[in-house]
Amino acid sequence: MTPEVTSLGYLVITAEDLPAWREFAESILGLQVTRSPDGTDDDALYLRVDERSWRIAVEPGSNGGVVGIGLEVSTREALDSLRKRLANSGTQITEVPELAARRGVLDVFTALDPSGHPIEFFYGAKSDREPFVSPRGAHFVTGTQGLGHIVLFVDDHEKTREFYVNTLGFRVSDMLIMGPDCSFTSPNPRHHTVAFVALPGVEPALQHLMLEVDEIDAVGRALDRVVDNDVPLSLTLGRHTNDHMLSFYCESPSGVKVEYGYGGMLVGGDHTTGHFDAASVWGHRPPPGAEVMDGLGAED
Ligand SMILES: [Fe+2]
CATH class of the missing domain: 3.10.180.10 (2,3-Dihydroxybiphenyl 1,2-Dioxygenase, domain 1)
Structure with missing residues (x-):
């Protein structure tokens, strides 16, 4: 469908x-x-x-x-x-x-x-007649790929899959199988728009929002700002296995994590569902002294 x-x-x-x-x-x-x-x-x-x-x-x-x-x-x-x-x-x-x-x-x-x-x-979303001007000179990848992606903690993986995949018609791009299954789904070429995992003892919540920028240096500059301003870094710079996103994670003032990344892969109609047993090729490690992120962080 x-x-x-x-x-x-x-x-x-x-x-x-x-x-x-x-x-x-x-x-x-x-x-x-x-x-x-x-x-x-x-x-x-x-x-x-x-x-x-x-x-x-x-x-x-x-x-x-x-x-x-x-x-x-x-x-x-x-x-x-x-x-x-x-x-x-x-x-x-x-x-x-x-x-x-x-x-x-x-x-x-x-x-x-x-x-x-x-x-x-x-x-029928409204667009502004005034151009978007980032106060930090960033340009975000949106358009047909939308705002970005979210990862949700859910209480029942199969029921959630039934809703997003069977009812809404999202494609399962791949699965991360390292403990409870995590499914990465999307209705468009962005590798995942909504990913979800049911972790024992973890209440349903928004784990993170990913925003993608259009150049690698914009990720590096944002990481500098995080470090310079003592914003809690949740995961260091790294490259994801599945969508190839080069990104870091930091914690917003309300606790929701924000992944800031570049270079996410696009998935076409010929894509077949695969699976991984690790979230990252390299990096995405909790910095020394940081709280370990639930579920989708460094896997060592
Ligand atoms: Fe992400």
Whole structure:
């Protein structure tokens, strides 16, 4: 099947310290702070990554919370068709009045994935007439590949796979098998858009968001900023086995990890599912004294 969902369109998370997140987003990641998409005086932080009016929103709330994983659908017809198909498959869908205006999209409905992660299916995102200007000179790889990728802790791997692969139609690019299975899935050429793993004793949560930049030096400069500003480094620079991403991981002020990478592979229609028993070719090690990242960190 051709999935109605095309990409990760946006992400809405919560944080206790919004000024700290703003500083992290601007000074470390190089994202552009902007106004709310509906122009109201919202108390959330809205961030631009590209020509879209926003891609990441941080609302006041508990650290680590996720309000909405925005999965973009190509057209109004595709959104209507997905809405019907999900309802018929027994997925509870919810229409939220005013949400489309708040998100700056033409239509949206919400649903929960099998672990309760809140998904917002939408079409018709707003683009800004003003160009995106990164305060750190970064250019992010988005377009048809979307905002980036996310890795989710889930409570049931098979049910989650049923939802993202069988119901939504995402391709399984590969599996990481080093303990509990981790599946890497996507509806577009980005190697993975949503990856998920069920770790014993770990509650469902957003583990990390990956943002991809268009040159290797942009990763190095960001890593310098992380080190210079004492931002907690979660994993050192490394190269992933599966998507070949050259990246490091750091911790945002709300605890969600951010992977900052370059050179992610694109997957075509002739790709076959493979598997790995290690996450990285080299690197991606916890720095001395750092807390070891759950699940997908260094494997030694
Ligand atoms: Fe990642």
